[in-house]
Amino acid sequence: MTFSSSLRSPSLKMLSLVTAEMEPPAPYHLLTSVVAPRPIAWVSTISAEGISNIAPYSFFNAVAGFPPTIMFSVSYRRREPKEKDTLRNVKAVGEFVCHVVDEALCGEMVKTAVDLPRDMSEFEATGLETLPATEVKPPRLKDAPVAMECKVTQIVPVEGATNVMVLGQVLRFHIRQDLYRQSLGLVDTVKMQPITRLGGPVEYTKIGELIHLSTPQNLA
Numbered sequence: 604m605t606f607s608s609s610l611r612s613p614s615l616k617m618l619s620l621v622t623a624e625m626e627p628p629a630p631y632h633l634l635t636s637v638v639a640p641r642p643i644a645w646v647s648t649i650s651a652e653g654i655s656n657i658a659p660y661s662f663f664n665a666v667a668g669f670p671p672t673i674m675f676s677v678s679y680r681r682r683e684p685k686e687k688d689t690l691r692n693v694k695a696v697g698e699f700v701c702h703v704v705d706e707a708l709c710g711e712m713v714k715t716a717v718d719l720p721r722d723m724s725e726f727e728a729t730g731l732e733t734l735p736a737t738e739v740k741p742p743r744l745k746d747a748p749v750a751m752e753c754k755v756t757q758i759v760p761v762e763g764a765t766n767v768m769v770l771g772q773v774l775r776f777h778i779r780q781d782l783y784r785q786s787l788g789l790v791d792t793v794k795m796q797p798i799t800r801l802g803g804p805v806e807y808t809k810i811g812e813l814i815h816l817s818t819p820q821n822l823a
């Protein structure tokens with residue numbers, strides 16, 4: 604580890620860490636505390652045998668607008684079976700539903716991160732209520748403020764990593780009516796209050812103070 608002075612405030616020292624010299628999983632923990640808050644994709648899938656599954660993924664974001672496309676990234680387990688059920692299901696069926704997690708649902712969300720045997724559905728284990736999706740086979744959560752029905756477009760191994768990135772095109776949005784700002788075509792994200800993830804295993808947050816910033820037309 605090396606130190607130098609921060610440019611803005613010389614009294615604040617900067618640390619410099621070389622990831623290749625860090626003991627795993629330290630780089631992972633550091634990264635997730637820096638790239639934060641991360642939204643949580645609560646992803647429902649279904650197996651070829653018809654067993655439905657739901658699990659949270661915070662390596663998640665929007666990656667394209669036209670057509671609307673999202674990604675989430677699934678790590679391999681260290682133990683067998685290495686492939687998580689979500690990845691196995693999206694490979695087999697090519698579809699998923701991505702839900703937003705709000706405060707009312709976050710207790711149930713963490714329960715669905717528990718490793719269950721492949722033939723057991725988190726929906727039965729938790730009692731979460733579902734509805735049939737319209738465009739895809741996996742069920743959607745009845746109480747999620749937003750659900751996005753997606754078809755898988757790409758499954759991309761992350762170079763040198765034990766992760767696989769799943770990209771999906773959003774075919775249909777389900778939005779709780781009170782959250783939709785029709786004139787703007789936006790969800791009221793502050794009202795929705797999605798739960799987002801910080802670093803480490805237990806830290807989450809909600810949206811704090813709203814600030815407005817306009818991108819200037821030029822730098823003059």
Ligand SMILES: Cc1cc2nc3c(=O)[nH]c(=O)nc-3n(C[C@H](O)[C@H](O)[C@H](O)COP(=O)(O)O)c2cc1C
Nearest residue numbers: 658659660661662676677678687688689716717718
């Ligand atoms: C908030 C949260 C975020 C998570 N994000 C990820 C992630 O981005 N990638 C991943 O592989 N696992 C992530 N996990 C762990 C998975 O949810 C967990 O391994 C789950 O059991 C996988 O379920 P499955 O085998 O049914 O697919 C996360 C867990 C929590 C609680």
